[in-house]
Amino acid sequence: MMKRIVLIAAAVLGLSAPAFAAGETPVPPQLKWSFQGPFGTFDRAQLQRGFKVYREVCASCHGLSYVAFRNLAQPGGPEFSEAQVRALAAEYKIQDGPNDAGDMFERAGRAADRFPSPFPNENAAAAANGGKAPPDLSLMAKARTYERGFPWWITDIFRQYSENGADYLVALLNGYHEAPQGFKVPEGGHYNEFYPGHVIAMPKPLSDGQVEYPKNEAGQPQVPETVDQYARDVTAFLTWTAEPHLEARKRLGFQVILFLIVLAGLLYFTKKKIWARVGGEVEGHATPPMTHNP
Amino acid sequence: MSQHPTTYVPKSAFGRWFESRLPIAGLVHSSFVAFPVPRNLTYFWTFGAILSFMLVAQIVTGVFLAMYYTPNAGMAFQSVEHIMRDVNYGWLIRYLHANGASMFFIAVYLHIFRNFYYGSYKAPREVLYILGVIIFILMMATAFMGYVLPWGQMSFWGATVITNLFSAIPLVGETIVSYLWGGYSVGNPTLNRFFSLHYLLPFMIAGVVALHIWALHVPGQNNPTGIPIKSGKDAVPFTPYATIKDIFAVVVFLIFFAYWVFYMPNYLGHADNYIPANPAVTPSHIVPEWYFLPFYAILRAIPDKLGGVIAMGAAIVIWVFMPWLDTSKVRSTAYRPLYKQFFWVFVGVCLVLGWLGSRPAEGWYVIASQICTVYYFAHFLIVLPVLGFVERPLPLPNSILESVMGVQKGGAGMPAGANAEPQSKG
Numbered sequence: 001m002m003k004r005i006v007l008i009a010a011a012v013l014g015l016s017a018p019a020f021a022a023g024e025t026p027v028p029p030q031l032k033w034s035f036q037g038p039f040g041t042f043d044r045a046q047l048q049r050g051f052k053v054y055r056e057v058c059a060s061c062h063g064l065s066y067v068a069f070r071n072l073a074q075p076g077g078p079e080f081s082e083a084q085v086r087a088l089a090a091e092y093k094i095q096d097g098p099n100d101a102g103d104m105f106e107r108a109g110r111a112a113d114r115f116p117s118p119f120p121n122e123n124a125a126a127a128a129n130g131g132k133a134p135p136d137l138s139l140m141a142k143a144r145t146y147e148r149g150f151p152w153w154i155t156d157i158f159r160q161y162s163e164n165g166a167d168y169l170v171a172l173l174n175g176y177h178e179a180p181q182g183f184k185v186p187e188g189g190h191y192n193e194f195y196p197g198h199v200i201a202m203p204k205p206l207s208d209g210q211v212e213y214p215k216n217e218a219g220q221p222q223v224p225e226t227v228d229q230y231a232r233d234v235t236a237f238l239t240w241t242a243e244p245h246l247e248a249r250k251r252l253g254f255q256v257i258l259f260l261i262v263l264a265g266l267l268y269f270t271k272k273k274i275w276a277r278v279g280g281e282v283e284g285h286a287t288p289p290m291t292h293n294p
Numbered sequence: 295m296s297q298h299p300t301t302y303v304p305k306s307a308f309g310r311w312f313e314s315r316l317p318i319a320g321l322v323h324s325s326f327v328a329f330p331v332p333r334n335l336t337y338f339w340t341f342g343a344i345l346s347f348m349l350v351a352q353i354v355t356g357v358f359l360a361m362y363y364t365p366n367a368g369m370a371f372q373s374v375e376h377i378m379r380d381v382n383y384g385w386l387i388r389y390l391h392a393n394g395a396s397m398f399f400i401a402v403y404l405h406i407f408r409n410f411y412y413g414s415y416k417a418p419r420e421v422l423y424i425l426g427v428i429i430f431i432l433m434m435a436t437a438f439m440g441y442v443l444p445w446g447q448m449s450f451w452g453a454t455v456i457t458n459l460f461s462a463i464p465l466v467g468e469t470i471v472s473y474l475w476g477g478y479s480v481g482n483p484t485l486n487r488f489f490s491l492h493y494l495l496p497f498m499i500a501g502v503v504a505l506h507i508w509a510l511h512v513p514g515q516n517n518p519t520g521i522p523i524k525s526g527k528d529a530v531p532f533t534p535y536a537t538i539k540d541i542f543a544v545v546v547f548l549i550f551f552a553y554w555v556f557y558m559p560n561y562l563g564h565a566d567n568y569i570p571a572n573p574a575v576t577p578s579h580i581v582p583e584w585y586f587l588p589f590y591a592i593l594r595a596i597p598d599k600l601g602g603v604i605a606m607g608a609a610i611v612i613w614v615f616m617p618w619l620d621t622s623k624v625r626s627t628a629y630r631p632l633y634k635q636f637f638w639v640f641v642g643v644c645l646v647l648g649w650l651g652s653r654p655a656e657g658w659y660v661i662a663s664q665i666c667t668v669y670y671f672a673h674f675l676i677v678l679p680v681l682g683f684v685e686r687p688l689p690l691p692n693s694i695l696e697s698v699m700g701v702q703k704g705g706a707g708m709p710a711g712a713n714a715e716p717q718s719k720g
Contacts, residue, residue, distance in 0.1 A: 038557055066375045135569075139375070142560060143568035160557045165565065196578070242568070245378075245385045252386070253556020260549045267542040274534050281539075282698040283336045285519045285628050286691065 025196050028146055028171030031232065033163050035239060038254060041247050042240055045214075047078035049223070050237025053211050053230050058137060061129060061202075063117035066138035067241050070111040076247035077240055085111050092116055130188045132201045141165040141235065141242040165242070166235045168194065173231035176204040206230045301328070325511055330529035331536045332517035334698045338412075339515065340543030341405040347544050348398045349503065353496050355391040363443065365489035367482035370445035371570040389559040395437050396562045397551045399585035402430060410616075411637060413625030414516040420617040422509035427613050429502050434586070434610075436495040439488040441583055446567030451580045453488070454480045459593070462600040479573070519697045520625025521690055528694040579654060587651030588644050592670065594655040595663035605667065612674045619674055621682025629688040633681050640673045 034043040051072070054064065069089040072080045080088070089109035094116060097104035109116070117136070119125035125133035135143075145164040148156060155161075171194040179191035179198075189199040206227045213221040223229050240246070275281040302323040304310045313319055362381050364373035377384035406426070409415055415423035442453045457474045461467040476483025514523060523529045530536070554562065562584060566577045582590050592609050596602035612619075627634050647666045653659040691697035 066372075066379065071379070139568040143565055145565040157558065157561065162558055162561060249385060249389075249556055249559070253552060256552050256556065257549060260545055260552060264542065264545045264549065267538070267545055271538040271542050274538050278333065278530055278535070282334050283518070284334060285626065285697045 024198070025146075026171075026193060028167040028194055030161070030163070030167050031170060033166060033236065033239075035236070035246060036163050037160060038250060040250055042076065042078075042236065044079050045222070046233050046236045047240055048080065049213055050233035050235070050240075051078055052213075053206075053234040054137070054237055056211050057205055057230075058234065059115075059118060061118055061125075061134040063119075063134075063136040064115040064138050064241060065117055065136050066114070067244075068112060068114045069109060071241075071244060073111070074244070077244060078237070082111070089113060130201060134202065137238055137241065139242045141169060141239040143242075144168050163239075166239050169235045169238065170228075170231045172200075173206055173235070174228055325507075325532075326537075327531065327533040329511060329532040330514060330523060330526075331532050332515055332523055332528060332694055333530045333535075334517050334519065334694050335515065335536070335539075336518055337539075337543055338404065338408040339517075340540050341401050341408065342510075343540035344401045344544055344547050345398070345405060346503065347547075348394060348401060349496065349499060352391060352394050352398060353500075355387050355394060356493070356496065358387050359391055360493065363489075365443070365486050367445060367485050367571070370443060370485060374444045386555070389555045393551065393554045393559060393562060395440060396554070396583070396585065397547070398433065399437070401547070402433065403585075406430065407641065410640075411627045412516055412518060413520050413620070413622075413627065415617050416620060416625050417617065418513045419509075419516065422506060422513070423617065424614055425502055425506040425509055427610070429499055429506060431610060432495055432499045432502065436492060436499065437583065437585065439492040439495070441567075442485065442488050443492060444567060445485060445571045446564075447569040447571055447575070447577050448564045448567040448580070450480060450571035450573065451577055452582055453484060455580055456582070457484070459599075459603045459606075462603045464600070516625065517694060518626060518628060519691060519694055520629070521694060521697075524693045525695075581652055584648070584652075587649070588647035589651070591647040591651035591663045592667045594651075595660065595667040609667075609670060612671070616674065616678065620678040621680075622678075622685065622687070623682070624687040624690065629690055630681075630685060631688060632685040633677075636673065636677050636681065640670075640677075643669050643673070 033040070034046065035041060054062075069085050069092075072078050072088070073082050073085045089111050092109035092113070092115075093106045094109045094113050095104055096107050099105055117125075119128060119133070122133045142165055146168050148164070172192060175192045175194035177191060177193055179185050183191065183198065185191050185199055189201060190203050191198055192200040208227055209225050211225065211230060213223060213225050216222050223233075243249075272281070302313075302320040304313050304319060309319065359377065362373060362377045362384065364370055374388065377388050379385075381387075409423065409426070438452075438456060442449045457471055457480065460470045460474060463470060472478065474484065474487075475481065476487055564581065581587075589606050589609055593602045593606040596605050622630060622633065624630055627637055643666050647663065647670065650659055650663045650666065655663075
């Protein structure tokens with residue numbers, strides 16, 4: 001318990017938790033997310049910033065093929081305006097067809113289109129990236145996790161810890177360092193502290209000041225333009241792409257559980273009243289005497 | 295479903311006309327209204343109703359999922375994401391169905407261990423019990439094939455590992471495997487036939503459940519004392535007493551279910567299953583769903599492939615012989631002080647096996663699995679037969695009523711209301 005509190009405190013303060021327990025891959029620090037817990041919601045501004053990071057950095061190699069432009073305007077997401085989404089979609093070229101003449105053609109994207117992938121197919125993606133295709137990011141926040149170990153996998157149930165994937169992604173994006181002495185990084189690989197095996201094909205994607213963030217009145221960025229902030233924002237965005245109905249799910253869950261608790265209460269007293277007709281409920285068996293009869 | 299002659303007489307003229315042609319109302323009345331229920335049942339006896347509810351819930355959510363799901367290796371993963379993203383409340387239906395499988399198994403394990411503890415499998419309930427074992431095996435097959443359908447990495451590799459087990463069977467093994475696959479590896483034909491069978495098996499389960507309930511209504515329910523109903527005073531009519539208790543228990547179980555669905559919907563699954571199936575990339579660690587882990591540990595404990603498959607199969611099939619392996623005349627463990635300790639050790643061993651099943655098969659995990667596997671079988675083959683001879687059970691009460699009321703109230707007898715609805719038969 002104490003260790004957990006310390007870990008959470010360290011995560012909240014933005015310190016990297018010193019959780020280099022036994023084993024080769026360190027445990028990602030648990031961060032504070034706006035979408036965690038039973039009443040969690042996404043931070044719209046964060047999702048919009050995260051989308052900007054995806055678009056300007058990740059999108060050159062990684063697809064987002066399960067997400068449609070229209071999703072960006074839906075409730076519970078970044079909630080761009082419909083006009084913004086239409087304008088954004090129009091910037092993309094989408095292959096369509098065949099037309100009446102039987103030819104494929106390119107047209108401007110519409111809100112109903114899904115994000116086009118950066119490569120025409122997986123082989124092309126692999127060929128352009130040293131033999132390994134960059135994975136689609138739509139589900140990345142649910143498709144990655146890390147080993148929790150005993151007893152945390154039990155306590156996780158009660159504190160509803162389901163941000164394993166998000167914590168891992170931030171740790172990974174922050175995890176590019178010089179390889180330690182004696183660690184040999186093979187050709188085409190890059191050292192990453194949090195990647196299993198420490199050798200990742202993806203080069204360090206983010207650097208400080210790389211993506212311009214919205215400014216406040218004083219002309220300063222609203223949040224710092226740092227690798228850590230970019231990592232958190234793009235991860236929040238990817239959590240939304242992986243689970244676009246997260247807000248609706250948690251909201252409905254609260255209503256459902258509240259209803260069921262009230263219903264259970266009513267049924268309990270109904271049951272008591274019914275059983276009172278036969279002198280009340282009796283259950284189980286009397287504790288048998290622990291001595292044997294002669 | 296009951297042998298009990300019903301005294302049901304329809305009130306309306308049409309009811310009497312219909313009943314004389316198809317006595318279905320009388321059947322329902324005798325099975326679910328007048329049916330005598332021991333009055334001392336605990337909440338462990340509500341899992342039958344919970345399981346019936348879960349079976350219906352799985353079939354209903356499954357039917358809706360099948361309206362949108364595409365059983366094609368190239369489209370299955372995408373169609374599940376379509377359900378999750380674009381179909382109205384598709385995320386809810388899919389999470390209910392996926393977590394519903396786990397809830398089904400939690401309930402069935404509690405139901406099975408309640409049966410072990412109170413000796414419900416003993417005469418005269420052997421057939422009822424064996425039908426239950428058949429339901430459990432059908433459930434395992436259904437759940438396994440259902441997990442393959444999303445066609446993620448764990449679906450694909452889980453299917454590969456489990457179907458490959460059949461190749462251990464001498465002579466016909468390879469043939470069986472190619473029939474399971476519909477080819478020479480897990481692929482589109484495999485997915486097609488698994489979808490077909492996944493849709494079929496629940497209705498077979500429903501059929502065996504009907505037999506299970508029928509067989510239950512012949513000897514009636516066991517109860518925490520393990521002694522049969524001896525007089526009408528030991529029992530209450532199923533409706534309203536058991537009915538209201540079952541409904542309450544189902545709703546409490548639904549709260550538990552809802553917690554997973556709405557707050558931890560992916561906790562009981564694997565992150566790897568959100569990666570589309572890729573025959574060229576093996577996940578670092580292939581693990582089945584949690585409810586298969588104890589059996590998976592037994593499989594891997596045996597160094598020989600065929601031996602492992604036999605041990606895993608035997609771990610379930612041995613349940614069928616329990617009514618004859620257990621030599622004790624006393625049903626309820628409440629009156630078996632020695633067996634009570636062995637029972638809890640057995641529960642512990644099963645839990646440890648489950649944990650070991652989730653670990654990689656290496657180092658001391660394998661040795662621990664082997665020790666637990668040996669104990670698992672020893673429980674059935676040594677503990678159950680021997681204890682019946684060496685154990686001195688505690689004295690049994692004369693009746694259910696004496697156990698639950700007589701002792702506390704000094705045998706003061708019945709509350710007034712109990713005689714109002716006399717039971718004709720125990």
